[in-house]
Amino acid sequence: MKKEYLIKRGIYYIIIWFVGISIDFILPRLIPGSVLGTIIYGRIGAAASAYGNNVQQEIEILVQQLGLSQYYHTPLYIQYFDFLKDIIQLNFGPSLLEFPVPVSQIIEEAAPWTFAIVIPAVVGAFFIGNILGRTAALSRGGIKDYLIVGGTMFLYTFPVFVTGEILIEFLAVDAHIFPLGSQYNTFKFIRPEFSLPFIWSVVYHAMLPVITLIAFSLAGWVMGMRNNMIPILQEDYMNYYRLMGVPEKQVSQKAYRLALLPNFTSFSIALGYSVLGAIAIELLFNYAGLGYFFNEAITALDYPLLNGIFFMLVTAMVLSNFVADIVYGMIDPRTSHEETEGV
Amino acid sequence: MGVSRTKQRERRFRINVDKQSAFYSLLQGIWEQRISRVGLYLLLGIIVFCTIGVFYTPYNPNQTSFPRDLPPSFQHLLGTTDYGQDVFSQLLVGGFPVIAVGILTGLIGTFIAILVGITAGLYADTIVDRILSGITQIFLIIPGILIIELIGAYLGAISIKLGYFVILGALSATGWAWGARVLRSLVLSTRRKEYILSSELIGESKMNVIFQQIIPNNLPFIASNFFFTAIYGIAGLTFIYYFGLGSLTQVNWGTMLYWSLGGEAYLRGLWWWYVPPGLMIGLVALSFALINRGIDRVANPKLREWNIKKYYKQIKENNGDNGDGTGNIS
Amino acid sequence: MVIMVTEPAISVRGLRVGYISDSGLTTVLRNVTIDIPSNKITGIAGESGSGKSTLASAIMKFINPPMLVESGSIIVDGKYDVLSMDNEQVNEIRGKLISFVPQAAQNSLNPIRKVKEIFFDVLKSRGMDYYSNINVIYRALEDVGFSDKQVLDMYPFQLSGGMRQRVVIAVSLILDPRIVIMDEPTTGLDVVVQHEILKLIKRLQKEKSLSLLIISHDIAMLFQISDYIAVMYGGQVLEYGSYETLLEDAYNPYTYLLLHSVPTITSRGKKLPRIPGDFEGFGRYPKGCVFSSRCPFATDTCREVPPEKVSYDQYGFYICSRYPEWKKEVKKIYE
């Protein structure tokens, strides 16, 4: 039963994934080809003299990939199949911004840096948020509850990049506690290698972005935990524990565990989506992850790069939802019900 | 008898507030919770502030003739920008479009959510439902804001920046999915309720069931969805401006943030340039979120809190003269 | 059979309990005074809004907002004044001395725990180990009629309603309590299963000589199983006594009416007495007798003056100022 459910969900997510990446295919084809062509030629023009004939070839491939094939008269469905073939091989063409570096190489280099701030941020927010949410639920209506809920909600509604700006101005520019930006200290000539100073430098530089991301995403966990836990604390089965003389501490521990189930499911989803948060702040921190390049791609109209990052994001989001379904099936015994139809 | 007759007559001819109706109890729920009342006051304050900005500003917000980068003073309450503009005047003027886009996104997004969610719920397990739910899922999994950014980036190729109406349309078109999904499941559970079946048996049309029963019974969720979508609208708007995709011809909190970012205000200690608009956007969204908490408690009475100490005091005070059996302390 | 124990298992004195709402405090239980005998089954009968579940919660000292105890005392087992004990002390006796089988046992088991884990949770809270007490658990399961141990590895949602009820009874009895309160133990069960559970309850009570307090709206069921019965209405105990007394010679008209208005298998063709009206709720509480607004025998005195409580033996009492006159007018209510 469970296996079949997962296969069904899997097919479902593959369809959604196709729809997602098809947006990637459709959008450039809605823009008049000559315009895009002009931009591409404009961007790469400078490089042309340096690389000679190669460039012409590159441009032709690129123009074809972006669907500017009015020049080539290829039918749309063949374009689509070519597009899919390219994408499955992770071949997005060269970046216009850093011509002729392939987009896949940029993504390959940038993605680890994004993970370096996103994973600690999600894990940190998950732990802190759940514990704060539990505290709020247990002291419901009390001063702690108001402070936690009000505080995290304020941090959530505050535009995340403004939070980042404030932290940079006061903690980095004024107080010199944290570095201004980038992934590691480039001034001290630390080389990217597996050494203690380098690792420390990376951790130290990641701190402020991670704090910013945590501040932003705390409210989701706090509210999730609090609103799950309060009704559970009053459920009949929790009251039954109390009536059997189980101390309140153990009862709330059990309620916490039950309330954690949906949050566990959201964990993988959060992992997929927090890349979005990274997009919003990496530019501020001059942190060369996916978000940084996404910003650059938008301002510099680097469409191959934009395509590549969008593809990565869609894949991450679809995957994280699928993982969430798997996790949910594993941790909650109630999901393995038989479904009855008809009545 | 006579008294009740006149009461009925009054009911017929006066606009009366039915104190038990779903809408009234929702308003009451918001008003009774301290936290959502704070949100209401906050929103009211901000709206008054922005309305003043429509009619009066100390200086022309577009004027660039002031000395640059002045810190806050009595002449310039919030200092000046790197381009020599008065921040306070810009703040006064720049709120109205942001709040309007937020609220309108909430309204339109909720309307679409109702349309899609209820239709899918009522025709559950048919082809209509499959298609609508599929579209909903796509919008849920692939964040609308990302698609808007992509579209905005391509539009940038033909030098089109997003104006207020395009932003509003794009945000409304992408912000309804969550509400639609929850509404669908709410409709599914409401539809199984016996009072809906009863209406079906009595011969009510589907439209009547939707408007007279399903919507009023799910009113708290719909209201809460409105505020939720409005928060999305405001956040989305700031993101669009942050990436420079929005039209920069008018002054609003979004463009203020964009220019301050471009001027690297945060690296140069010009906090008065970017903190005020950021704070205002945060406060608007916060007020929506606070109001939402009051609605939450109407929908889910288990989230309610009781102040027990107050009542203990009352009992102690009344203990002496409470022997008459009425027992009601009010 | 144990010879008459004079010490009551539970002794409630002048209990007033209310609920907080937006309009203030509404008192639900009004001066409830009742002794529950040891080693017997006592039934508390009452309709919705009679305050019977509130009484049960108060005895367990399970008092959560918006519920609020105004005054009164509850003595359990002659020495525990539960209302003045703190939570730790109460937890000490809950489950061990006085146990509870909750209403709607359907929803009383933690949905993500297997049955054995629920036993484990309860034992752990007493510092007892699951595995060294496995025989105790097996015996408890046998007691409630599970011959194989498969049920231990099942989740609550995999059990039928009757099985769940048995599991809850087994869990409630695992710490060997002497006093057990059962809140609507058969509601929501199939009629046949209900009968089996009742037989099971009766058997367990005899074997373990439990003091059992059963709360139910089903008066016919209570008369089948209880030794003593208290009839509650509008937050007061109108009558209390042995089931024979109440069955044959009720003192309060409400008891009589309730008992006789329930159709039985033999009541075909007979006319049943009617209780006019509805309970008016705690907001509009009558000045005099609680039942006076619906009582067919009520006089103006009944409506104005609260009736005195009349005790006639160690446990039995009634509240009615028109006894025994109303008995002569009984015929009237059948017309």
Next chain:
Amino acid sequence: MSKLIELIHVYKDFIVRTGLLRKEHRPGIWDVNMEIRENEIVGMVGGSGGGKTVIAWMIVGLLKPTKGSIMYYPMGLDVTKMSKKELRRYRADVNLVFQDPYSSLDPTHTVKWHIERPLKLYKYNGDIEERVVELLKEVSLSPPEEFLYKYPFQLSGGQRQRVYLARVLALNPKVLVADEPVSNVDASIRASLLELFKRLRDEKGISIMYITHDIATIGYVADRVYVVKQGRIVEEGDVERVITNPQNEYTKLLTKVVPNPYTRID
């Protein structure tokens, strides 16, 4: 007495999903033959999960049987083959009373709304408000004016069930299918509700199918009875006979286990 409704060899399967594409049919209702005659209260009794509600829902057309037909003789039509329009007319004649009065009334609407709607839908000509008051009187809610603007949560279970009856009676039905109408209602109200059913039969000539798990109330109120066990009719006949001299083991069991204050459990 002539037949109004007849169930002829009715079967109903439940579909249980056992896999991605696999569905299993499990028999729910098996070869049920039943009739509701003019001017009678016919009982249906059985344990929970026996399919009583399924039969009730099939009679009012909320569920379709897998096999068999349900004839409605005054219209001369098969309920399972009715068009939407015919079904609407049919339901004015044959309607359902639900078990739980706490969920059969819409919490966001007043008593008046509940009774007004059917009158408006079937274009009652006359003063609607007067008719509402009249209907409230018919179900002995007095004084009716006091109830008009009340919301369900301000009423007790018995009052709600009466309001619901008034709502159904506004359609002038010929048959009421009452699915456990008194089991969620206080005991002191139960007898008077049952009396109300008898009065509806005697004064308005409404036939009632009374469904319950409680064979005792069947004995009190019904004329004929069907005993249902796991989707099959195991015994049927005159109530007098079935109760005093049950033939089937299950009926015997039901009469034995029904709560009766005069028989002790030892």
